[in-house]
Amino acid sequence: MKKAPRAPDDALETPRRRPTINDIARLAGVSKKTVSRVINASPFVRSDTRDRIQAVIAELGYAPDPQARGLAYGRSFLIGLVYDNPNPQYVVNMQLGLLDGMKGSGFELVVHPCDRESPTFLEDLRAFIERQRLFGVVLTPSVSEDERAAKLMSDIGCAYVRVASVSLDTPEHMIETRDRLGGREAARHLAELGHTRIGFISGPASFRSSHERRSGFEEALNEHGLTLSRTYVAEGAYTFDSGVERGRELLAIEPRPTAIFAANDEMAAGVLQAARQAGLRIPEDLSVVGFDDFQIASRLWPALTTVRTPTREIGRLAVERLLGRDDDVRDPKNRLPSLVVRDSTAPLKG
Amino acid sequence: MKKAPRAPDDALETPRRRPTINDIARLAGVSKKTVSRVINASPFVRSDTRDRIQAVIAELGYAPDPQARGLAYGRSFLIGLVYDNPNPQYVVNMQLGLLDGMKGSGFELVVHPCDRESPTFLEDLRAFIERQRLFGVVLTPSVSEDERAAKLMSDIGCAYVRVASVSLDTPEHMIETRDRLGGREAARHLAELGHTRIGFISGPASFRSSHERRSGFEEALNEHGLTLSRTYVAEGAYTFDSGVERGRELLAIEPRPTAIFAANDEMAAGVLQAARQAGLRIPEDLSVVGFDDFQIASRLWPALTTVRTPTREIGRLAVERLLGRDDDVRDPKNRLPSLVVRDSTAPLKG
DNA sequence: CTGAAAGCGCTTACAG
DNA sequence: CTGAAAGCGCTTACAG
Known part of the structure; x- marks a missing residue:
């Protein structure tokens, strides 16, 4: 029996396979490594090559697969919010601020409420971060004040920013609410x-x-x-x-x-x-x-x-610092x- | 110049490489495919083989890498919460409930507030889900009442559960708050x-x-x-x-x-x-x-x-339904x- | 500035 | 019930 014709499928826009880096490379007439360079904003690409590739990317609406990228890169494109503040308004505002700051970055926000009093607190936190190979985390009070948590981040090589009322760490790891x-x-x-x-x-x-x-x-x-x-x-x-x-x-x-x-x-x-x-x-x-x-x-x-x-604003600053994007020009x-x-x-x- | 001895590193427990499926396979004396079967609870593994593998897994504290798994599986191990309810307490309770329900499942929660009035609402939602290859989403009011959003999920083949005051969909897609x-x-x-x-x-x-x-x-x-x-x-x-x-x-x-x-x-x-x-x-x-x-x-x-x-309880039920885990025995x-x-x-x- | 090869850690067919 | 091969979509060395 012959395969049924798939015309009806093609008529819908749904089952169209998502383009991959290989499609972009083929259409732009370059190797996928060069496409990868463009994706990762490497300076070692001739500008006309770059333009050509970017045109193809835009045309196909290509977006690199974060999972594949993460697997190769050894680190996911997820950012964790680690918190134990019981006030819902604080938590939600902080989340909105973090999302503001990561908009368009390709990162996503994973939430991780925790309990500092739990005997398995550090163990759980470590498992969470290592399992997901988190790109980085934002710690808010009172976890942010816990030196054991900060040390854990350093130990496992996870980027982190601590939000706290006063400086407790080096500047790149701190947002002070004063x-x-x-x-x-x-x-x-x-x-x-x-x-x-x-x-x-x-x-x-x-x-x-x-x-x-x-x-x-x-x-x-x-x-x-x-x-x-x-x-x-x-x-x-x-x-x-x-x-x-x-x-x-x-x-x-x-x-x-x-x-x-x-x-x-x-x-x-x-x-x-x-x-x-x-x-x-x-x-x-x-x-x-x-x-x-x-x-x-x-x-x-x-x-x-x-x-x-200004919790939301503070949240935005925190991710921007984490992603190394803070302008520091803002008022x-x-x-x-x-x-x-x-x-x-x-x-x-x- | 010779490499410095790395004894000091080995003394710390930090830089120990995480075990992979290959390590488990080797130590258990089986192929990695069989380990994979155990991870995925396949019934086609002899019980003594299974026991041996599970012993090794437990000993090394092995947990499969969700990114690698997701890449091969064509779908991530992330669950999205899509919401537009402005009340912080609702949002936080819902999140806690979802986390309750996914505890120990290896899934993580990604939050996605949205605005149904935005002209790019559906487009953004689609991009979010496709880019991350979400395993599934939970929709809460009032997005959950939006038929366009539900249709989008069906179209792109994303599992979903709608939380709403009354049934708006087939039972496997609904949690009613009544x-x-x-x-x-x-x-x-x-x-x-x-x-x-x-x-x-x-x-x-x-x-x-x-x-x-x-x-x-x-x-x-x-x-x-x-x-x-x-x-x-x-x-x-x-x-x-x-x-x-x-x-x-x-x-x-x-x-x-x-x-x-x-x-x-x-x-x-x-x-x-x-x-x-x-x-x-x-x-x-x-x-x-x-x-x-x-x-x-x-x-x-x-x-x-x-x-x-009982928002938190409702959230737990919603993920359990999404993951096909609901007992329906509970009171x-x-x-x-x-x-x-x-x-x-x-x-x-x- | 650009590319061919190898590999990240898993799973899906396909065999047996 | 078990395994060898190929592949998911990217990136990291390593060449040139």
Whole structure:
């Protein structure tokens, strides 16, 4: 029996085989090695040869197969996001930023949430990276603060960039979010509103960001002639519940603070809750400032004054550094924390 | 000059070359094809041969290279999450569920947010899938409701599963979230509290979930002898702002509704805001029910009564279906929407 | 500046 | 039940 004619298939555009490097080489009348040089932007190709090849590539809509490339190259075209930040908004914004930065690069993003407390944490991370032969990874807080993780990357020869509030590594491995500056903004705002009895709820001591936010805050208060009394400082856990608890405690102190800076929005939401339970009006009786500017900040009542961190922008910078593409010409201002004033802060009542 | 001795390197465990299929074959005394059969769980291997090979695999900690496997197989070991849901919590929970389902499978998760309104939407999606030779994709609302996207998957021969509120495809391509049942729960709750003048804020008409939530709500109200008056129905956009607007409008109607069901938490948060601005106490003057049970629900004041959808569980089911691994033995109850009663609802005042 | 050969680590036919 | 050959689509040395 003869093969059926395949005309109907050819009429559809679907089953058309994807062009390979061999097709391009044949049509351009060169060896596939030369096509490979063009793909990899090697300088050792005569410009007219290059043009001819690129024309064929464009015409056929050719894109090299990342798997084949990866196999030969000994390394995939995948970039991993390794994170343990529980806040969904942070994670999603970071992912969007990373994707922004890898757009058009042929790389794809593989996500890898992890748990630093797990006994198999490092082992799992290593298996993940080696199995996929990851091109590189971006580490975000708090994994980014884990020296064991950074050392692992060096050991297995995986490119990495650490996103953290402060520098923990050589510049090519770091994107700093400079949370300290955000703490300063919060302090300046409350000082300018005339507050003097000011409370602070930190994150857990194990988070660098918590330390940075606090020291920036304290530093700027001092510059305004104020001091952060230890009485009004409490250690939270970056969670809503800890915000409620610590808020309740701070508001029970006599004399009561007239303003509280919580080191993230979740805890600030908790403080609002505690204040309401204590019968205090916000911002009349108490000003509250958060940190992050996540979605929740504008949904609360009253809407929260907070410090915005440009997570998406930071994510973009992180991959660009990883891919060695960062211009460093861009205005650095939009990567810094900035204050967003809403309705939870007001001048101290005369 | 002689090569330096490499003893120091051998002392570290780092630069040890990863074992390949050839190493396993050699050590087990079989051909690599037989090793391949074991890797791919082929039944045509004598059990003692299999055991011997598996022992060697375990000893060397061998894992096949997904890139090499993919290249030969004509398909990668990557699974794509294609989504356009703007809610971070949904996205993150879905990702966690997918990862739960692919744990230990050797597959990895590649994320692909997209914009259905973009003129290059289908083209981009196609390029993404073909370039990476994705094994399969999970589509979530509202992309999952787009027939063009589903057709594209069929056309290019990419496995897919659609997550949607109601069946839109053959069973092997569907995971239903059955939002209608959630709507019913909301209705039952408000009816049992004695409410009769009940308002409803829908999502956009273009979302199936919005339709399902509403019709389940209306249906169950009817069963309780109540009707959903058109006067008290408004169309929102699943956004906070639309919740504020529609809430304000509904609360201006005489006689005022004593309860409002908003088709998602974001809009319910908006209703809370509108009620506060209208000087109404919640739940004394107005009961409010949301849908989703995202983080925000428990941070609002008062904490929101809402319908929880088990997104993470749904995600796990979706990949399992994609990988042909679903047991279908598991208790189906934990994949259904369920009511979470908090502080935003109360019995109708006598 | 360009190319022929060998190889990356697997799998798909095809034999036996 | 098992294996030798060829090939997936690229790149890395190595020549010229």
